[in-house]
Amino acid sequence: MSILNTNDTVSEGDTVIVHVDFATLLSVRVDPTVREPTVQTKYGAIPYKNLIGHKYGTKYHCKKGYVFILRATPELWTKTLPFRTQILYLPDISMIIMHLDLRPGCMVGESGTGSGSLSHTIARTIAPHGHLYTFDYHDLRVQQAEKEFLQHGLNHVITARKADVYAEGYLELDGILDAILLDLPRPWVAVPKVKKALKRSCGGARIGSFSPCIEQVQRTCLALKQEGFADIVTLECLMRPLEVKAITVNCWNEPKEPEAAAEGGKPLKSPFSQTTFPATIVPGDVPGHSGYLTFASLF
Structure with a gap:
């Protein structure tokens, strides 16, 4: 099988990528003749013979969950x-x-x-x-x-x-x-x-x-x-990872009309209000x- 191949289904001898989760990818060469022809995942074992004929890009259901079977590309390799x-x-x-x-x-x-x-x-x-x-x-x-x-x-x-x-x-x-x-x-x-x-x-x-x-x-x-x-x-x-957070800031509200004052000359209502909006946070250090x-x- 060529990594340049565009076949829709898994064939014997193919190198496939098992996508378990965002942080876990496994490369598997589908060779049923090896001593233990299975790939182990946290959701259960997958026999190689069951992968043959499986369509690339679709779910494979294990005993405790599912994984995705992906075609090998240079990026995934x-x-x-x-x-x-x-x-x-x-x-x-x-x-x-x-x-x-x-x-x-x-x-x-x-x-x-x-x-x-x-x-x-x-x-x-x-x-x-x-x-x-x-x-x-x-x-x-x-x-x-x-x-x-x-x-x-x-x-x-x-x-x-x-x-x-x-x-x-x-x-x-x-x-x-x-x-x-x-x-x-x-x-x-x-x-x-x-x-x-x-x-x-x-x-x-x-x-x-x-x-x-x-x-x-x-x-x-x-x-x-x-x-x-x-x-x-x-x-x-x-x-440089960017993080999106909700930011709350104080805003000055210019009164449209003079407000009545309470005893002591203090305003009845604060001229400040708070506004919350999403913002991108740029880290100071590049790791x-x-x-x-x-x-x-x-x-």
């Missing part, structure tokens, strides 16, 4: 994948896809593969005729990523390779890639290799780099300038920081 490394999440991924100018048919490089979170979104964006070459120096991670890409039907769009891009570069891909994303501890070391791999065009090939520390960004920007890259820009994705995204063009 990012929320449920098995962690092998730290991963990129949707706010950063969306910025990367946009600023690398990815579209169907693009040839893209990625270093390193990690847990494959970004790889799935890139594959969907450039399919069906584009291709992603993703590199990682860790052999076991490459093998696990290849297995997942095969299970998700992405092996025709993604090629995973074991390589040290610092030393080896992008092998035989020099001059054919439209864009490259670096997620490395020392991205500035890889910049000369990236320059060789990028395709020269009037529109400009794109490079992106994700770094958690500003010192890494500084060294990467210097390397990009030295290698002749242009339009260098660094962005930071920050999560989330994932990293810095640096982008540049090569003409």
Whole structure:
């Protein structure tokens, strides 16, 4: 089954997402031949064989409640994948896809593969005729990523390779890639290799780099300038939750006519009244920081 598939019902071998509640999502590969072919939820166990033929997006009733059976997408896979490394999440991924100018048919490089979170979104964006070459120096991670890409039907769009891009570069891909994303501890070391791999065009090939520390960004920007890259820009994705609350404030009511005064010269009625209305509260502190995204063009 391909994660790009749009079938209406679950088939054997599909990877499905079990939506238990807002905070609980489970990814399940429907393989009835495994030793214990069930998925456990707080509402009860779900046999894999019962999922086959079930319509995507509908409820599945368990003994103590119900869950939703959803089609696997790159976004849902990012929320449920098995962690092998730290991963990129949707706010950063969306910025990367946009600023690398990815579209169907693009040839893209990625270093390193990690847990494959970004790889799935890139594959969907450039399919069906584009291709992603993703590199990682860790052999076991490459093998696990290849297995997942095969299970998700992405092996025709993604090629995973074991390589040290610092030393080896992008092998035989020099001059054919439209864009490259670096997620490395020392991205500035890889910049000369990236320059060789990028395709020269009037529109400009794109490079992106994700770094958690500003010192890494500084060294990467210097390397990009030295290698002749242009339009260098660094962005930071920050999560700022907004809260809606009912706010009560005192209002001054200007009297239309002079009011009679009681003994002692005090007004009989207070000129103030209270008004309650919904308002958006902006937090003073921003709790989330994932990293810095640096982008540049090569003409």
